[in-house]
Amino acid sequence: MAIMTIRDAILQTLHAEMERDPNIMLLGEDVVGGNGTAGGPEAIGGIWGTSGGLYAKFGPDRVIDTPISESAIVGAAAGAALAGKRPVAELMFADFVGVSLDQIWNQIAKFRYMFGGKTKCPAVIRLIYGAGMNTAAQHSQSVYAMLTAMPGLKVVLPATPADAKGLLTEALRGDDPVMFFEHKAMYGVKGEVPEGDHRQRFGEARMVREGGDVTIVACGRMVNFSEKAADKLAADGIGCDLIDLRTTSPLDEEAILDSVEATGRLVVVDESPPRCSLAADICALVATKGFTSLKAPPELITGPHSPIPFARELERAWVPSPQKIEAAVRRVLAR
Amino acid sequence: MQLSRDELLGAYRRMATIRQFEERLHDEIKTGEIAGFTHLYAGQEAVAVGVCDHLSLDDMIVSTHRGHGHCIAKGCDVKGMMQEIFGKAGGLCKGRGGSMHIADLSVGMLGANGIVGGGAPQAVGAALAAKLDGKGRVAIAFSGDGACNQGTTFEAMNMAVVTKAPAIFVFENNHYSEHTGDAYAVGTSKDIASRAEAFGMRAWRANGCDYFDTYETMRELLDYVRAGNGPAAIELDTERFYGHFEGDPQRYRGKGEVDRLRGERDCLKAFRARVGEAKLLDAAELDAIDAEVAALIDASVTEARAAPAPDPATVAEDVYVDYY
Numbered sequence: 001m002a003i004m005t006i007r008d009a010i011l012q013t014l015h016a017e018m019e020r021d022p023n024i025m026l027l028g029e030d031v032v033g034g035n036g037t038a039g040g041p042e043a044i045g046g047i048w049g050t051s052g053g054l055y056a057k058f059g060p061d062r063v064i065d066t067p068i069s070e071s072a073i074v075g076a077a078a079g080a081a082l083a084g085k086r087p088v089a090e091l092m093f094a095d096f097v098g099v100s101l102d103q104i105w106n107q108i109a110k111f112r113y114m115f116g117g118k119t120k121c122p123a124v125i126r127l128i129y130g131a132g133m134n135t136a137a138q139h140s141q142s143v144y145a146m147l148t149a150m151p152g153l154k155v156v157l158p159a160t161p162a163d164a165k166g167l168l169t170e171a172l173r174g175d176d177p178v179m180f181f182e183h184k185a186m187y188g189v190k191g192e193v194p195e196g197d198h199r200q201r202f203g204e205a206r207m208v209r210e211g212g213d214v215t216i217v218a219c220g221r222m223v224n225f226s227e228k229a230a231d232k233l234a235a236d237g238i239g240c241d242l243i244d245l246r247t248t249s250p251l252d253e254e255a256i257l258d259s260v261e262a263t264g265r266l267v268v269v270d271e272s273p274p275r276c277s278l279a280a281d282i283c284a285l286v287a288t289k290g291f292t293s294l295k296a297p298p299e300l301i302t303g304p305h306s307p308i309p310f311a312r313e314l315e316r317a318w319v320p321s322p323q324k325i326e327a328a329v330r331r332v333l334a335r
Numbered sequence: 336m337q338l339s340r341d342e343l344l345g346a347y348r349r350m351a352t353i354r355q356f357e358e359r360l361h362d363e364i365k366t367g368e369i370a371g372f373t374h375l376y377a378g379q380e381a382v383a384v385g386v387c388d389h390l391s392l393d394d395m396i397v398s399t400h401r402g403h404g405h406c407i408a409k410g411c412d413v414k415g416m417m418q419e420i421f422g423k424a425g426g427l428c429k430g431r432g433g434s435m436h437i438a439d440l441s442v443g444m445l446g447a448n449g450i451v452g453g454g455a456p457q458a459v460g461a462a463l464a465a466k467l468d469g470k471g472r473v474a475i476a477f478s479g480d481g482a483c484n485q486g487t488t489f490e491a492m493n494m495a496v497v498t499k500a501p502a503i504f505v506f507e508n509n510h511y512s513e514h515t516g517d518a519y520a521v522g523t524s525k526d527i528a529s530r531a532e533a534f535g536m537r538a539w540r541a542n543g544c545d546y547f548d549t550y551e552t553m554r555e556l557l558d559y560v561r562a563g564n565g566p567a568a569i570e571l572d573t574e575r576f577y578g579h580f581e582g583d584p585q586r587y588r589g590k591g592e593v594d595r596l597r598g599e600r601d602c603l604k605a606f607r608a609r610v611g612e613a614k615l616l617d618a619a620e621l622d623a624i625d626a627e628v629a630a631l632i633d634a635s636v637t638e639a640r641a642a643p644a645p646d647p648a649t650v651a652e653d654v655y656v657d658y659y
Binding site: 029030033034035036037038039040043044047065066067068069070071072095096098099133134135136137138139304305306307309310311312313314316317318 | 372432449451484513516587589646648
């Protein structure tokens with residue numbers, strides 16, 4: 001085991017997988033950086049620090065800086081995947097999925113089904129998402145619920161360095177399109193990462209801790225926040241089952257239903273507005289398949305039904321927090 | 336030169352306001368007080384002011400993520416902008432938008448935009464609205480050499496041509512799409528305006544570091560558009576004195592590049608030299624404007640710093656006009 005950040009886990013996985021598979025290509029805005037400038041290629045190495053050294057090692061045919069043209073970036077990934085390659089396209093901010101949505105929604109997600117199962121489109125779209133850095137309404141969103149709703153896409157949200165490696169490796173070796181979400185405020189999160197080959201199957205949630213009193217379901221950065229809440233609650237003798245979904249499509253229904261069967265109480269934490277959200281989806285799952293397990297109405301901890309604001313005070317009010325999660329657990333136990 | 340003394344003084348004041356606003360932000364951001372992303376406009380002042388000096392409050396502009404200069408040139412309140420950037424309740428957008436999302440429709444500023452290429456289609460729509468009203472108003476889309484590569488920009492140009500919309504595409508070529516050079520990212524990097532011509536509209540080219548060249552070229556362009564000839568475009572060759580965003584280490588810059596640009600391509604220095612040589616304004620008058628602008632910027636920062644933060648309880652307000 002090596003200790004590293006999520007950023008380095010992603011960077012090292014890209015290096016390792018691109019060495020292993022010559023069909024993997026990377027494309028996106030400033031993934032090289034500095035092309036056409038006095039500083040030259042790799043003056044940046046990717047603005048998130050997740051593509052340094054790739055250009056020097058794999059060259060301009062496999063590590064491709066693109067113009068600011070998100071439709072073309074994602075569309076090119078779709079075409080390259082149909083042509084037998086394994087493109088990794090980076091959307092510098094997940095919000096830019098709006099610019100490229102047709103290529104994801106009407107194209108990549110639907111090829112296999114529309115074409116009668118005769119094609120595969122193993123494109124990996126890396127989406128840098130999330131609030132917490134005051135990047136305001138168009139650079140802070142967590143669009144995973146919208147993409148989870150689209151049949152044909154797999155949606156992945158690592159919350160640890162080990163899962164960043166395991167899930168990205170799995171994405172790069174699988175044959176389906178994968179929406180790979182990286183939280184911009186989590187790149188510096190450190191943890192143990194298995195050496196060598198490490199694949200994490202999709203659809204297998206991670207039981208972060210078992211406590212037996214209440215089930216907390218979360219993904220991405222909300223797992224981290226839920227752990228903080230669970231620590232506080234543990235000091236008061238309240239035990240939480242904390243489930244990190246890892247992937248929202250496919251969804252590990254069994255892990256959720258088994259835990260709720262034992263605890264009878266559910267809190268879902270989702271860094272999204274509430275309507276048609278992941279939280280609502282999980283709640284519907286438990287209501288329809290685990291109704292008799294429930295001892296209290298579930299609590300959904302989401303942002304409000306509004307865009308994400310800029311000012312620190314407003315953004316803090318918008319994003320779910322460890323305090324809000326803790327309070328929700330106490331509420332659901334009090335009923 | 337057809338500009339009056341007052342017009343010259345006003346143009347200088349607006350350019351100096353943008354410059355000092357941005358240079359002060361550059362310093363303030365280092366204190367950590369200002370959150371989020373801030374993209375500074377310093378170096379490009381002659382573009383915003385040379386374009387907007389032809390516009391009335393009824394004319395409309397759509398801006399970019401690098402929008403402070405456009406806001407000031409179009410008449411947005413400097414103190415309201417500063418409060419917005421500091422994330423305060425009294426900001427132009429109540430602290431909800433921040434640096435990237437400043438708008439003030441009362442002065443025809445339809446919004447800065449965090450999405451590269453997001454604005455150009457909106458300018459076409461605003462131009463169609465102006466055409467429908469029949470009062471001779473125009474709408475301007477500011478786009479960079481980055482946005483000129485977005486499909487939205489292409490679609491907007493074609494749609495403006497086929498609808499004969501009084502839309503003007505101002506391409507500010509500062510030679511960097513974020514951290515990548517235009518020589519790499521723009522297939523027609525030597526001539527972005529040719530793209531507009533390919534879509535069937537007339538295009539002009541001018542030195543975007545020269546207020547007078549920008550202003551005079553825009554006069555000709557606007558006469559053409561206001562005469563009902565449909566859309567037009569202009570490419571303005573300009574320079575970005577700071578990074579893509581504040582905090583950008585700018586490793587892509589050449590050695591001494593920014594110093595050279597500030598020495599050779601500073602629109603404010605060029606303006607002072609030009610009006611001095613022509614004996615139109617003397618240095619003392621311009622110095623006095625600099626001092627007045629400095630006092631305004633200083634007051635705007637002091638007030639913004641002291642201003643109340645937004646009430647967290649208001650976080651979900653303003654999503655709709657009517658709640659039912």
